[in-house]
Amino acid sequence: MNINGVGRVLVSLIGCMALHLAWVTPGFSGQKVNWEAINPELKGAVSVGKSDDCATCHSDSIEAFEKTLHAKAYRSLYNKEGGSSCEVCHGPLSKHLNASPEDSDRKLSTVVSFKNLSSQNKNRICLQCHEKGTKMHWRGSAHEMNGVGCSDCHYVMEKRSNKFMFAFKDSKKVCFQCHQDKRAKMYRSAHMPLREGKMSCSSCHNPHGGLGPSMLKESSVNGTCYTCHQEKRGPLxxxxxxxxxxxxxxxxxxxxIHASMLKRKVPYLCQECHSASQHPSTLYDGRNVGGSASQSNRLLGKGCLNCHSQIHGSNHPSGARLTR
Ligand code: HEC
Ligand code: HEC
Ligand code: HEC
Ligand code: HEC
Ligand code: HEC
Ligand code: HEC
Ligand code: HEC
Ligand code: HEC
Ligand code: HEC
Ligand code: HEC
Known part of the structure; x- marks a missing residue:
């Protein structure tokens, strides 16, 4: 490669990196919050610029916050612009600082506290910076529509999990707060390796919403399954x-409770659809039970699957009946 070629590659590499950084680093990419609309007391309040003054009264909170990913990211992103990192979520705090230390009611009313916010307003604050990427379909998702908020699943004031700032150390517990029935199912005999920790709910779901049904990561159930069970995709x-x-x-x-996580036991599962009056269904409707050897053979073991073993489809030239 000549020098020119190398130069061009370098230029495009740098270009790519800049694009990549712009994409992965959530600055204030979303809509800025109108603090006054959330808390009218903040009318006229301005940013105090740094959080040093907060330490007199909130040293515990600050110490805990300093260990979070946000604190790290903000140090490089915002401190040079002068804004206090606390203020990106709690609003401009000049009035809060100036309020009398004795008047804790006044203190509380001159700050945006998450205790008395609607979930929509809470989410707005986070969405200032997180509206892109996996959060693209948040608005209109089943969670958003049902008043679930970012802070039901994430906790930002201290580090509780190694990844993703979850409210609990175990990411599954985050979901089980509300989806108890799924916890019970995970403990059934046939399951994917969730309780072994090899998968999580978000292996299949995007809890922030998706294009497909049931907030799946892909646009269809099958598309989601194929990401790991590729051999089922075919072509067949x-x-x-x-x-x-x-x-x-x-x-x-x-x-x-059924093998291979089937919803019903074979043959009943098959008979939901294959109830034609000939071969399959007559095996189980009583009339032919105890008939020929081949017929009783069909009643034993895994029943239908003994012969129709290629239940997901076949590539064998004579596999039309899914038997090979
Ligand atoms: C002189 C003491 C003092 C200083 C300085 C101070 N605060 Fe406060 N802050 C308070 C008091 C008192 C309350 C009300 C506490 C309560 O009732 O929970 C409060 C409440 C808050 C809350 C709401 C807490 C909640 O319960 O939701 C936040 C957030 C907050 N302060 C952030 C800050 C930040 C950021 C700074 C620095 C810019 C700061 N404070 C400076 C005393 C102070
Ligand atoms: C990324 C947004 C965000 C930033 C930045 C942030 N906070 Fe908070 N803060 C929250 C949320 C959300 C809560 C409510 C937590 C909960 O109970 O779910 C909260 C709660 C609090 C509380 C109430 C007590 C508690 O821990 O629940 C205090 C005090 C507080 N923050 C102070 C601060 C200070 C001081 C800073 C700056 C060092 C800061 N916050 C930065 C989002 C933020
Ligand atoms: C129902 C629970 C839930 C809610 C509500 C939720 N999250 Fe998440 N969030 C998760 C889970 C689970 C992950 C980890 C996803 C993974 O494993 O890839 C995550 C990951 C993230 C990440 C890091 C990785 C990524 O996908 O970008 C960010 C940032 C994030 N969430 C922000 C938000 C914001 C902002 C909101 C509110 C608008 C929100 N989350 C609401 C559960 C939730
Ligand atoms: C001022 C911008 C800003 C605001 C507001 C903000 N974040 Fe973040 N958030 C960031 C940055 C920057 C990062 C770190 C960059 C990255 O790795 O994605 C981050 C990272 C995260 C992560 C990913 C952690 C990980 O391990 O990958 C989660 C989860 C998250 N934020 C949730 C929230 C929640 C919940 C709120 C609202 C309470 C919120 N953020 C408010 C800028 C912001
Ligand atoms: C604070 C409660 C809460 C938490 C925490 C929660 N969910 Fe939900 N979830 C709901 C509600 C409410 C609905 C909507 C009603 C319903 O379908 O049950 C819902 C619906 C869903 C749906 C169905 C979506 C649809 O389009 O039908 C899925 C999938 C889901 N949640 C997955 C998760 C996952 C994965 C987690 C953990 C990362 C989680 N949820 C955490 C409350 C919660
Ligand atoms: C292997 C992929 C996969 C995993 C892992 C998974 N789900 Fe699902 N989930 C699905 C599919 C597919 C659907 C939609 C069709 C259905 O109900 O079978 C669904 C539907 C849902 C629904 C909405 C319908 C209903 O049954 O209530 C909720 C809520 C849900 N999942 C929660 C969870 C939770 C919580 C976890 C983690 C414990 C989880 N899922 C793990 C694939 C998965
Ligand atoms: C018509 C019903 C039916 C449908 C639809 C179906 N399966 Fe199955 N699946 C079965 C049966 C029956 C078994 C048990 C096979 C056995 O025990 O020999 C099974 C077993 C499995 C197994 C474990 C054994 C193996 O073959 O690896 C996986 C993985 C699997 N299915 C994935 C899928 C995926 C992915 C899809 C969608 C593309 C799917 N299945 C659709 C009936 C079905
Ligand atoms: C993130 C990867 C992943 C995704 C996505 C996934 N699976 Fe699995 N699945 C696994 C793993 C790992 C196993 C365990 C394989 C083993 O033990 O050999 C498994 C096992 C299974 C089994 C056999 C369970 C048993 O008890 O024998 C079935 C059936 C199955 N998956 C169906 C599905 C279906 C249906 C979907 C889509 C809704 C899906 N899988 C999506 C990873 C995945
Ligand atoms: C949801 C309905 C449904 C279920 C459940 C189902 N099937 Fe099927 N099956 C079909 C349909 C539809 C066809 C295609 C029929 C056609 O092309 O005439 C088919 C085709 C077949 C064929 C090939 C027959 C032919 O004429 O090409 C066999 C063999 C078969 N199924 C066996 C089974 C077995 C064994 C089970 C249980 C493990 C089962 N099926 C479960 C709907 C179902
Ligand atoms: C002993 C082996 C055997 C068992 C057990 C068996 N089948 Fe078959 N099945 C066959 C053979 C062989 C054919 C092909 C017959 C033909 O081509 O005329 C067939 C054909 C079929 C067909 C194609 C349509 C038809 O009527 O020809 C369906 C559907 C079917 N079986 C479903 C089932 C179901 C459902 C079960 C369980 C209830 C089952 N089979 C059990 C061997 C078996």
Whole structure:
């Protein structure tokens, strides 16, 4: 490669890095908060610039906050602009600083406290910087619509988890606060390795909302499953129609008492759809029970799967009946 070529590569590399940084570093990319609208007492208040003065009364909070990722990020991002890092979430605090130390009611009314905010206003404060990336579909998501807030899952005033500033050390506990039934299912005999810690709810879901059903990470159930179970994607010569359509027709992703997380036991599962009057259903409707050897064979063991073992589809030239 000649010098010119190297130069061009370097220039484009630097360009890419700058773009990348702009994308991954959430500055004030979203809508700025109108503090006065959230708390009318803040009318006329201005930024005090630094948090040194807060330490007299809030040293515990400051000490805890200093260990969080935000504190680190803010030091490099905002302190040089002069804003106090506390003020990005608690509003401009000149009035709060000037209020009499004895008047704690006045102190409390001249600051944005999260204790008495609507979840919408709480979220607004975070969305100033976090509206992009995985939070793109937050607005209108089932969580947003049902009043769930960023701070139900995240805790920003002290470091409680190693990643993602969760409100609890264990990310699953974050979800089980509200989705108790999923906790029970996780402890059923057939499950994906969640309780072993190899997966989490967010392996399949984007709790901030997504384009697909049930806030899944991909736009469909199957698309989500294929990210790990690629072999089920195909292409297959002989397809089994319901598999292409929706894995959840037969599987309960959260856990089941039936093998392979099936929603029902085989053959009942199969008979939900295959109730034609010939081969399959006649096996179980009583009339032919105890008939020929091959028929009773069909009643034993895993039933249908003994013969139709390629239940997700087949690539064998003569696999049309999913038997090989
Ligand atoms: C002279 C003491 C004093 C100083 C200095 C002070 N505060 Fe406060 N702050 C208070 C008092 C008193 C309250 C009300 C406490 C209460 O009732 O919980 C309060 C409340 C708050 C709250 C709301 C807490 C809650 O319960 O939700 C925040 C946030 C806050 N202060 C941040 C700051 C920041 C940031 C600074 C520096 C810019 C600062 N304070 C400076 C005394 C002080
Ligand atoms: C990223 C946003 C954010 C920043 C930055 C921030 N806070 Fe907070 N603060 C919160 C939230 C959210 C709560 C409510 C926590 C809860 O109880 O869920 C809170 C609560 C508080 C409280 C009430 C007591 C408590 O711990 O719950 C105090 C006091 C406080 N903050 C002071 C500060 C000070 C001082 C700074 C600057 C060093 C600061 N905050 C920076 C978001 C922030
Ligand atoms: C229902 C729980 C829940 C709510 C509500 C929630 N989050 Fe999260 N958040 C998570 C989980 C779980 C992860 C980790 C995702 C992963 O494993 O990839 C996360 C990750 C993040 C991350 C870091 C990684 C990324 O995806 O960018 C940021 C930033 C974040 N959340 C901000 C927010 C903000 C801002 C809000 C409110 C608008 C919010 N979260 C609401 C659960 C939640
Ligand atoms: C002033 C801008 C700003 C505000 C406001 C803000 N954040 Fe952040 N947040 C950042 C920056 C910068 C980072 C660190 C950069 C990064 O790695 O994403 C970050 C990182 C995070 C992370 C990711 C932690 C990780 O381990 O990856 C979470 C979660 C998060 N913020 C949640 C919140 C929540 C909840 C609020 C509201 C209470 C909030 N943020 C308010 C700027 C902000
Ligand atoms: C503060 C309570 C709360 C927490 C915490 C919470 N959720 Fe939810 N979640 C809800 C509510 C309320 C709904 C909407 C009603 C419903 O479907 O039950 C919901 C709905 C959902 C849905 C269905 C979405 C749809 O479009 O039908 C999924 C998926 C979900 N939550 C996943 C999670 C995951 C994953 C976590 C943990 C990261 C989590 N939730 C944490 C309250 C919560
Ligand atoms: C292997 C992928 C996968 C994992 C891991 C997963 N889910 Fe789901 N979840 C799904 C699929 C697919 C659906 C939608 C269709 C269905 O119900 O089967 C769904 C639906 C949901 C719903 C809405 C419908 C309902 O059943 O209430 C909630 C709430 C939910 N999941 C919560 C969770 C929680 C909490 C966790 C973590 C304990 C979790 N999920 C882990 C795949 C998953
Ligand atoms: C993040 C990766 C991941 C995703 C996404 C995922 N799985 Fe899995 N799944 C696994 C792992 C890992 C196992 C355990 C494999 C093993 O033990 O060999 C597993 C096992 C299974 C099993 C067998 C369970 C048993 O008890 O034998 C079924 C069925 C299954 N997954 C269905 C699904 C469905 C349906 C989806 C989509 C809703 C899905 N998976 C999405 C990783 C994933
Ligand atoms: C028509 C019902 C049905 C549908 C739909 C279905 N499966 Fe299955 N699946 C089964 C049955 C039955 C078994 C048990 C097979 C056995 O025991 O031999 C199984 C087993 C599995 C297993 C564990 C054994 C293996 O083959 O690795 C995984 C993983 C799995 N399915 C993933 C999926 C995925 C991903 C989808 C969607 C693309 C899906 N399944 C759709 C019926 C179905
Ligand atoms: C949700 C409905 C549904 C369920 C559940 C279901 N199937 Fe199917 N199955 C279909 C459909 C639809 C076809 C395609 C029929 C066609 O093309 O005429 C099919 C095709 C088949 C075929 C190939 C037949 C042919 O004519 O090509 C076999 C074999 C089969 N299924 C066996 C099973 C077994 C075994 C189970 C249980 C593990 C099962 N199916 C569960 C809907 C279902
Ligand atoms: C002993 C092996 C065996 C068992 C057990 C068995 N099948 Fe079959 N099945 C076959 C064979 C072989 C064919 C192909 C017949 C043909 O081509 O005429 C077939 C054909 C089918 C077809 C294609 C449509 C039809 O009627 O020809 C369906 C659907 C089907 N089986 C479903 C099932 C279901 C559901 C079960 C369990 C209730 C089951 N089978 C159990 C061997 C078996």
């Amino acid at each position: 010569v002989w397809e089994h129609a319901p598999v292409r359509e929706n894995c959840s027709t037969c599987h309960d992703s959260h856990g089941s």
